Amino acid sequence: MSSKYALNRDNVTLSSRLVTSMRSAILAGDLKGGERLSERAMTEMFGVSRSLVREAIQVLAVEGLVTVVPHKGPTVTLLDQKAAADLYRVRGSLEGLACEEFTRHASEDQRQELFAIFDRLKDMLGREDADDLIEAKNDFYRCLLTGADNDVLEQMFTQLNNRIVQLRRFTLSASGRFPETLKEIGAIIDAIRDGDGASARLLAEAHVAAAAAVVIRRFAELEKTSEL
Amino acid sequence: MSSKYALNRDNVTLSSRLVTSMRSAILAGDLKGGERLSERAMTEMFGVSRSLVREAIQVLAVEGLVTVVPHKGPTVTLLDQKAAADLYRVRGSLEGLACEEFTRHASEDQRQELFAIFDRLKDMLGREDADDLIEAKNDFYRCLLTGADNDVLEQMFTQLNNRIVQLRRFTLSASGRFPETLKEIGAIIDAIRDGDGASARLLAEAHVAAAAAVVIRRFAELEKTSEL
DNA sequence: TTCAATCATATTGTCAGACAATCTGTCAAT
DNA sequence: ATTGACAGATTGTCTGACAATATGATTGAA
Structure with missing residues (x-):
């Protein structure tokens, strides 16, 4: 036992x-x-x-x-622009999978917990604190992965996410996107609520792609100014 | 340089x-x-x-x-049925991504090479030799991943695939499925030929899911006979 | 001055041996 | 049959040693 x-x-x-x-x-x-x-x-x-x-x-x-x-x-490890793009591409795929599996496998409790965490995120609009936000996001992913009930996915996603954390410089400087972020995650949450795993997946991928685009652009700008 | x-x-x-x-x-x-x-x-x-x-x-x-x-x-590491299922689920997602990215990024040479490897696979129908088949499949994935041009994907897929190799016992005993396998891969190849990455992706996921289903069933049978 | 060869130094790569911490199986006692 | 104590084996960690390689300085020559 x-x-x-x-x-x-x-x-x-x-x-x-x-x-x-x-x-x-x-x-x-x-x-x-x-x-x-x-x-x-x-x-x-x-x-x-x-x-x-x-x-x-x-x-x-x-x-x-x-x-x-x-x-x-x-x-x-120092990430260049290509590596960042590669990371986000795979992450989008895995995050999409996580959303779909969550929709399919999560218990009612887990669903409610995810919705609650999202509400917490929504309440942060306006008075965004970097640390609180990071913590809430971590809770969100932890909940999502637990509900998805796939150890392999959890392990790979976590590894991937750790690598992406090194890009925090860029993601923070892009935090003006927070309203859009909320809207996109909200759409994912709605799809999960409706039990529509396929949509949740597509929306999640699109969300990651949008976030990636901002980071990559920021990356290109900074590279141009500070490089040889 | x-x-x-x-x-x-x-x-x-x-x-x-x-x-x-x-x-x-x-x-x-x-x-x-x-x-x-x-x-x-x-x-x-x-x-x-x-x-x-x-x-x-x-x-x-x-x-x-x-x-x-x-x-x-x-x-x-000894895989149980749940772990096998988890592995295949993620692998389907990554293999789908690889196909889509190949469609998008591969050079003409890489496309031709992939097609050639597929022809090699087709020629094996009938006189299947386990080692030859494994080698051809490895070539196929190597080519696919190279053309997909995503180092992170390549690394993760390779790791995942290594873990799945431990299930070879079951995949081999399921080799009666080879004709279907060829048909499914053929459909993927056609989609890649047409430049239809989205279809290639879906077909690849379906292909992995079908292969997984066989392995998981075989797994359940053997577990029942040889367990406590 | 500039370039190339040489050399000294620091760092990494590998090994061997020691001892502490923990696990596993055994055996006696109840 | 269960408990407790013990012995042996294995893992966890540290230290010191030496070989292989990289880096930067120095020297010598064009």
Whole structure:
């Protein structure tokens, strides 16, 4: 019997906690894109041995957050415009799938929770606080993925989303789009309410594509001004 | 300039070669689902130190090929029916995306190559050889992904496909479906020929769903006979 | 001055060995 | 049959060592 009282076996080892911690540091921007992650610096920063640092770096490399060049050392992956476009394209597909599966599989409780989170988002219009917004969005996706009831999808989507977080610079500077964002998500929510998974999927893909377009444009502008 | 003459920097370290080798061993079935991967056994099997074995196992764990339980040790991930269903669902979505992107981005050469590979597949009808078929399918996907021109998609699809390879037992026993398979892929090819990415996508998803249905059914049968 | 070859230094790649923490199976006691 | 304690095996983590490679400085020559 695997009851809900079972103790959590994850993150019990130093190794796994280190991975979590390093990942957080990257996502929070404390380790910035392009920054070198020398083993020496990492052992000091996290207070663990070289072995663990090396293991963690390999793991984050598979996740795409870190780029390793043999004999030169790892760096925090730096995304170019093409990579950003590629990421968003796949993300749109997976987000669409998540919406469709949520429509099909979510329990009534899960549906109500999703609707409630959306209401929370709506209430933020006008007095947008960056951190609150990020938290609400995270809740939204967590709920969506839980209801979609597909572990593989959850894992891949999460990985993808982590990589996209590194583009936060651009997504924040594009936050003037918040009203449209709300409208688009609202349409998705309505489709889910109606049990229309196919529409929810298409709307979700379109939503991601629209968000991506803004980010990519912003990207192009900044590249033009600050590049060689 | 990153020319096509650039030397390959991957797989130069023992570490990366070990990962490749262990992954191959799993995909080839030399390390079977559920099998324990004790560090001791792995150091002997691959002739490297414990450090490298541990790193490789972590990497394969992120890829989903290996499952690690703290203080108990890693095993080759064993898929249950739900996991198989989840994998195929996501794979359908990504394969659909790949087809659509191929239609949109592939060069004329890449299109011709894809068509040629499909002809090779067609010629196998009747005298199907398992290894030849697997090779042709791999070529097909490699070509498809190259033409789709999306590194993120390529990486995720490859990872997903690797995990699905562990279901080969079931897909092979379902090879009586080869004529239908050819018909379905043929329809996809036609859509790509017509430049109709949306159709190609839908057809690809349907194709994966049909293949998945067979595998899942086979799965249920075998589970019933051989289980507790 | 500029360019190329050389060399010193720092960093990464790999190994071996040690000890602590945890798991698993055994066996005696109740 | 269940409990508790114990022993052996395996994993988790650290440290130190040395080899392989990259980087930057230095030197020498055109």
